[in-house]
Amino acid sequence: MRVVVDLNRCQGYAQCAFLAPDVFAMHGEEALLYDGEPDGTRRLDVLRAEAACPVKAITVEGAGAAWTAAGAGVSNGP
Amino acid sequence: MTSVALLGQILDYANRADPYPLYAELRRTPVVRDESGPYLVSTYWEIHSLLHDPRVSSDIRNLAPEAKTAPRTEDPDLPPSFIRLDPPDHDRLRRLIMRTYGPPHAPRRVYGLRGEISGIVSGLIDRFQGRDRIDLVDDFSYPFPVTVICRLLGVPQEDEQRFHGWADTVATAIEPAVGTPEEQQAHWQAIREAHHQLAEYLSGLIAQRRRAPREDMISALATDRGADESPMSLPEMLSNLTLLLIAGHETTVNLITNGMLTLLRHPDTLKQLRADPDLVIPLVEELLRFEPPVQLLPERTTLDDIEIAGTTIPQGASLWLVPASGNRDPRRFPEPDRFLPDRPDNQHFGFGSGIHNCIGSPLARLEAQAALAELVRRLDNPRLVEDPPPYRHNAVLRGPRHLPIAFDGLSR
Numbered sequence: 001m002r003v004v005v006d007l008n009r010c011q012g013y014a015q016c017a018f019l020a021p022d023v024f025a026m027h028g029e030e031a032l033l034y035d036g037e038p039d040g041t042r043r044l045d046v047l048r049a050e051a052a053c054p055v056k057a058i059t060v061e062g063a064g065a066a067w068t069a070a071g072a073g074v075s076n077g078p
Numbered sequence: 079m080t081s082v083a084l085l086g087q088i089l090d091y092a093n094r095a096d097p098y099p100l101y102a103e104l105r106r107t108p109v110v111r112d113e114s115g116p117y118l119v120s121t122y123w124e125i126h127s128l129l130h131d132p133r134v135s136s137d138i139r140n141l142a143p144e145a146k147t148a149p150r151t152e153d154p155d156l157p158p159s160f161i162r163l164d165p166p167d168h169d170r171l172r173r174l175i176m177r178t179y180g181p182p183h184a185p186r187r188v189y190g191l192r193g194e195i196s197g198i199v200s201g202l203i204d205r206f207q208g209r210d211r212i213d214l215v216d217d218f219s220y221p222f223p224v225t226v227i228c229r230l231l232g233v234p235q236e237d238e239q240r241f242h243g244w245a246d247t248v249a250t251a252i253e254p255a256v257g258t259p260e261e262q263q264a265h266w267q268a269i270r271e272a273h274h275q276l277a278e279y280l281s282g283l284i285a286q287r288r289r290a291p292r293e294d295m296i297s298a299l300a301t302d303r304g305a306d307e308s309p310m311s312l313p314e315m316l317s318n319l320t321l322l323l324i325a326g327h328e329t330t331v332n333l334i335t336n337g338m339l340t341l342l343r344h345p346d347t348l349k350q351l352r353a354d355p356d357l358v359i360p361l362v363e364e365l366l367r368f369e370p371p372v373q374l375l376p377e378r379t380t381l382d383d384i385e386i387a388g389t390t391i392p393q394g395a396s397l398w399l400v401p402a403s404g405n406r407d408p409r410r411f412p413e414p415d416r417f418l419p420d421r422p423d424n425q426h427f428g429f430g431s432g433i434h435n436c437i438g439s440p441l442a443r444l445e446a447q448a449a450l451a452e453l454v455r456r457l458d459n460p461r462l463v464e465d466p467p468p469y470r471h472n473a474v475l476r477g478p479r480h481l482p483i484a485f486d487g488l489s490r
């Protein structure tokens with residue numbers, strides 16, 4: 001899978017570095033370093049980081065980039 | 079000047095189960111003065127703007143005494159915690175806590191708890207064996223987060239029960255006192271007592287870890303010398319540890335309970351989650367939008383006149399932001415009243431925004447994801463026994479007091 005972070009959007013909330021510390025790391029309080037082609041074993045960590053980003057700066061592409069139910073996750077409830 | 083009489087209704091217990099129609103009414107005037115005094119802000123972009131505005135203060139000392147209406151949760155004998163401070167005092171304390179809790183200094187503190195979290199979840203669900211009905215709040219949601227906080231801080235397992243007791247009592251301060259004046263007096267007395275016992279216990283633990291540090295967060299706090307700023311004093315540590323305990327406790331209880339309630343009200347989504355447990359990741363984000371544990375942010379103060387959405391909020395006004403309403407603002411979220419587990423571009427206010435954004439959010443996410451995925455996997459044919467369930471009184475930290483769930487069996 002491939003990871004791209006829009007560093008113009010990133011505001012240093014650091015959710016990704018908490019949830020996927022082998023892929024994302026804070027350098028000081030604001031700068032972000034990351035691995036753009038993480039190992040497949042980090043898939044869930046990366047998906048957690050993507051979902052948790054408060055400014056939606058993280059994009060994940062390639063195999064395993066979504067949940068199988070994507071697009072079907074719709075319910076009107078009772 | 080237009081004003082509304084909605085805050086009283088929002089706080090009225092009769093509207094606890096479904097406050098969302100009141101928020102929709104409130105959004106007709108994005109910024110409005112309530113007849114009870116405070117200014118209410120209910121639309122997404124206006125809330126966003128004020129959460130990022132340095133002219134909005136969280137420091138309780140800037141608030142006029144007559145404007146103080148929300149219940150006090152802090153120990154009056156300790157300095158204010160960082161949630162109730164502005165920069166630069168807020169920034170110093172938050173930075174010092176972050177040095178012991180998160181990146182860049184402690185990047186694996188929360189991540190390293192994943193195994194513990196899943197063990198605690200399994201252990202609590204194992205205890206449902208042989209039953210066909212549980213109260214999710216008492217049997218699961220309530221004991222779970224405080225156990226995680228104990229592991230995070232480094233509270234020894236043999237002390238956990240005592241710690242749970244203080245946490246429970248201290249947390250009751252978020253509820254308005256009810257009953258006769260004598261009963262209310264006794265209520266506050268019990269809270270004060272628990273605060274003192276908790277402070278005494280934590281002081282002992284800090285002293286002990288200072289002598290013999292371990293790998294936990296209390297040891298890191300007790301031994302940290304700070305970087306550029308002066309390290310935390312003991313009263314500051316006690317005040318901020320108590321905050322982490324209260325804030326990390328009640329809110330997570332409600333997130334998990336609201337989560338199961340929402341899933342049981344949306345059986346198709348529950349089925350999808352059973353088939354694809356990873357769906358829990360975006361689903362928890364949608365839950366934070368749809369049923370946020372923190373509904374209102376009461377009692378911020380304007381340090382200057384602020385012009386917003388055609389209204390001037392005067393300096394010194396009490397400001398109540400309504401993030402649970404911003405989360406349902408149709409100008410920001412298409413079909414805001416539908417629960418869409420993989421909703422795109424979900425920049426909700428579930429954890430606030432700006433400098434006071436929830437410090438516990440990564441931990442809360444891991445806890446809620448683990449709990450909901452495992453509850454849904456293991457409970458066979460779970461169903462609500464009553465809808466709506468009975469709610470807690472609190473309108474700010476809103477959630478069910480009990481959530482009875484019936485089920486046919488328990489998977490391994």
